Amino acid sequence: MRQLARIVLTAGLAGAISAAFAQTADQPVTTFPYTPGLDVNAMDRSADPCVDFYQFACGGWMKNNPIPADQARWSVYGKLTQDNQRYLWGILDGLATKTEGRSVTQQKTGDYFAACMDEKAIEARGAAPLQAYFEQIDAMRSVRDLPAVLARLHLALADEGLFFSFGSSQDFGNSTQVIAFANGGGLGLPDRDSYLKTDAKSVEIRNKYVAHIGNTFILLGQSKAEAQRSAATVMRLETALAKATLSRVDKRDPYKLYHKMNARGLQALTPGFDWNAYLAALGESGLNTFNVTEPKFYRELGRQWAGRDLAIIKTYLRWHVTRASAPALSSNFDKEHFDFFSRTLRGVKEQKPRWKRCVTLVDAQLGEALGQEFVSRAFSPALKEKALHMTKQVEEAMQKDIDSLDWMSKATKERAQEKLKTIVNKIGYPDQWRDYSSYDVKRDDFIGNVERGNLFEARRQLAKIGKPLDRKEWGMTPPTVNAYYNPQMNDINFPAGVLQPPLYDDKMDDAPNYGNTGGTIGHELTHAFDDEGRQFDAQGNLKDWWTKKDAKAFTERAQCIVDQYAKYVVVDDIKINSKLTLGEDVADLGGLILGWMAWQTQMASMPQQAAGPRDGLTPEQRFFVGNAQWACENDRPENLRVSAMTDPHSPGKYRVNGLVVNMPQFEKAFACKPGQPMVAPKRCRVW
Numbered sequence: 001m002r003q004l005a006r007i008v009l010t011a012g013l014a015g016a017i018s019a020a021f022a023q024t025a026d027q028p029v030t031t032f033p034y035t036p037g038l039d040v041n042a043m044d045r046s047a048d049p050c051v052d053f054y055q056f057a058c059g060g061w062m063k064n065n066p067i068p069a070d071q072a073r074w075s076v077y078g079k080l081t082q083d084n085q086r087y088l089w090g091i092l093d094g095l096a097t098k099t100e101g102r103s104v105t106q107q108k109t110g111d112y113f114a115a116c117m118d119e120k121a122i123e124a125r126g127a128a129p130l131q132a133y134f135e136q137i138d139a140m141r142s143v144r145d146l147p148a149v150l151a152r153l154h155l156a157l158a159d160e161g162l163f164f165s166f167g168s169s170q171d172f173g174n175s176t177q178v179i180a181f182a183n184g185g186g187l188g189l190p191d192r193d194s195y196l197k198t199d200a201k202s203v204e205i206r207n208k209y210v211a212h213i214g215n216t217f218i219l220l221g222q223s224k225a226e227a228q229r230s231a232a233t234v235m236r237l238e239t240a241l242a243k244a245t246l247s248r249v250d251k252r253d254p255y256k257l258y259h260k261m262n263a264r265g266l267q268a269l270t271p272g273f274d275w276n277a278y279l280a281a282l283g284e285s286g287l288n289t290f291n292v293t294e295p296k297f298y299r300e301l302g303r304q305w306a307g308r309d310l311a312i313i314k315t316y317l318r319w320h321v322t323r324a325s326a327p328a329l330s331s332n333f334d335k336e337h338f339d340f341f342s343r344t345l346r347g348v349k350e351q352k353p354r355w356k357r358c359v360t361l362v363d364a365q366l367g368e369a370l371g372q373e374f375v376s377r378a379f380s381p382a383l384k385e386k387a388l389h390m391t392k393q394v395e396e397a398m399q400k401d402i403d404s405l406d407w408m409s410k411a412t413k414e415r416a417q418e419k420l421k422t423i424v425n426k427i428g429y430p431d432q433w434r435d436y437s438s439y440d441v442k443r444d445d446f447i448g449n450v451e452r453g454n455l456f457e458a459r460r461q462l463a464k465i466g467k468p469l470d471r472k473e474w475g476m477t478p479p480t481v482n483a484y485y486n487p488q489m490n491d492i493n494f495p496a497g498v499l500q501p502p503l504y505d506d507k508m509d510d511a512p513n514y515g516n517t518g519g520t521i522g523h524e525l526t527h528a529f530d531d532e533g534r535q536f537d538a539q540g541n542l543k544d545w546w547t548k549k550d551a552k553a554f555t556e557r558a559q560c561i562v563d564q565y566a567k568y569v570v571v572d573d574i575k576i577n578s579k580l581t582l583g584e585d586v587a588d589l590g591g592l593i594l595g596w597m598a599w600q601t602q603m604a605s606m607p608q609q610a611a612g613p614r615d616g617l618t619p620e621q622r623f624f625v626g627n628a629q630w631a632c633e634n635d636r637p638e639n640l641r642v643s644a645m646t647d648p649h650s651p652g653k654y655r656v657n658g659l660v661v662n663m664p665q666f667e668k669a670f671a672c673k674p675g676q677p678m679v680a681p682k683r684c685r686v687w
């Protein structure tokens with residue numbers, strides 16, 4: 001993945017009326033604002049590229065692009081995401097206002113947006129949407145009633161904070177089969193380490209979290225003393241679950257997440273919790289194959305459910321139902337939620353304007369309906385063809401690269417080539433659009449739309465169990481400014497949203513385009529062979545296809561990257577957790593090398609392109625500046641602290657400087673000298 005995915009549905013929601021007024025200059029657009037693929041104004045030519053290349057390529061950008069008040073961080077990707085959203089706003093505004101002549105999917109997206117924008121109606125309902133959930137929780141007479149209630153809450157809220165999350169995924173051992181997955185979850189803070197770290201800042205955040213839970217219970221009508229007790233109860237339970245949760249580094253090891261068992265095995269983990277009742281309420285009776293990603297976590301859940309008073313479980317459920325719903329409730333709940341999760345935790349100053357939150361929600365719940373509108377206006381067949389051409393060149397580069405490796409045996413090379421040949425390229429948008437006909441969208445029922453959208457998606461995921469795998473499915477929507485590799489599908493995916501200027505710029509020369517988009521394609525391709533991806537074979541099965549000697553040689557090379565990034569500081573005294581970022585760091589370096597190789601091929605066929613300097617930069621320099629300029633960013637210290645725990649990507653500065661120090665081509669392009677900061681004394685190279 002090129003950037004951190006934020007797929008939590010409610011994270012984008014929430015909105016105070018004042019914020020909407022503060023942004024009256026905001027307007028929807030019908031054409032894209034153009035930013036060139038290599039932006040000389042984004043550079044800082046006073047910086048020495050051999051001392052700090054990131055400053056040289058991005059210094060101007062950082063200076064000219066302060067973080068907007070409604071953002072936790074700001075970046076080239078973030079800015080393009082906002083441009084896309086503004087464009088989608090124009091589309092949705094049209095579909096919401098002009099109601100005649102709309103297709104069925106246009107009706108759904110237009111009415112969803114209209115309902116979401118109706119803040120008056122949302123304000124008038126207050127906390128009323130919680131009542132139906134609370135009635136179910138209150139009606140529980142014993143822990144025996146928990147499974148059915150929990151299943152209904154899981155379907156309606158699609159939130160992993162409710163003890164655990166349950167869904168479907170490909171079987172790690174047999175990628176053609178989709179089986180049920182019982183995953184971890186149950187926490188409100190961003191990571192299990194948020195509960196376990198003992199430094200002063202972490203303790204302060206925990207205290208503020210407990211205060212926030214208390215404030216939420218006060219909004220629900222509890223007295224201050226009651227609310228404090230409720231908050232302490234929630235925190236104790238979550239801390240116990242956090243202690244039983246795997247670390248993010250451990251979760252990068254697929255073997256640690258693969259525990260296939262039958263219904264009896266699952267039942268044995270949590271003796272007091274009737275899984276038959278849970279599955280029946282989910283509409284999935286009779287399932288007998290499960291992957292329990294974290295058995296230790298489920299054993300702890302079993303202990304909590306058996307040993308706790310029912311009142312504690314009810315308090316915990318009320319909290320998480322409210323937390324998950326808060327951004328869709330009236331402004332008092334929304335504001336309290338924003339104050340902790342955005343302001344305190346991420347340093348965000350202001351709530352996002354309503355339109356932005358609503359565009360994000362339409363994209364989350366009706367993404368392929370909205371995506372059709374986006375693609376028909378903003379993604380031409382010619383652009384798709386060009387992206388495919390570049391992808392094939394990058395794949396050919398990888399083929400040559402594998403052949404040339406001196407540390408890999410012939411046997412492993414053959415397997416690697418087989419895997420590379422099998423990778424499916426998905427560009428722009430899916431061949432077949434999702435069918436939303438069973439999702440009922442009403443123009444006057446915002447929260448009902450959200451709930452029915454969650455239900456639609458949960459049922460869609462569960463319906464895959466036991467059915468033939470749909471290899472055409474996409475995991476991102478077309479307007480998304482991001483890309484991914486899926487090791488079980490063995491496919492690389494580039495949504496239309498990521499193939500726009502300044503990332504891919506049709507008007508630019510090849511050098512920056514191969515540096516930027518070529519680098520992204522190479523990045524995703526390298527994920528197939530990073531420390532995680534390399535454990536899956538050509539068919540997407542978790543199966544070791546490496547000789548012992550080659551695996552050892554890979555690990556040694558990867559360790560060079562781990563040691564390199566471990567020295568970089570994220571914020572204050574916090575350094576990169578380079579075991580967490582290893583896969584992304586390996587993919588970044590591989591991507592740049594493959595982008596370079598593909599560009600060499602391209603230049604050989606079009607030598608006139610490489611001729612002379614432009615903007616005072618040689619073609620080679622333009623390649624590197626083009627590459628760096630995808631990663632320009634500004635970040636808030638609060639957000640950096642969270643990212644250091646949760647984000648598998650290194651900060652932008654090191655996604656640039658950490659690569660070029662390893663590239664002899666860079667040293668040559670900028671005539672850097674050994675001993676300068678951008679020339680590593682000992683270079684790392686994996687692929």
Ligand SMILES: [Zn+2]
Pocket residue numbers: 001002003523524527584587
């Ligand atoms: Zn990645």
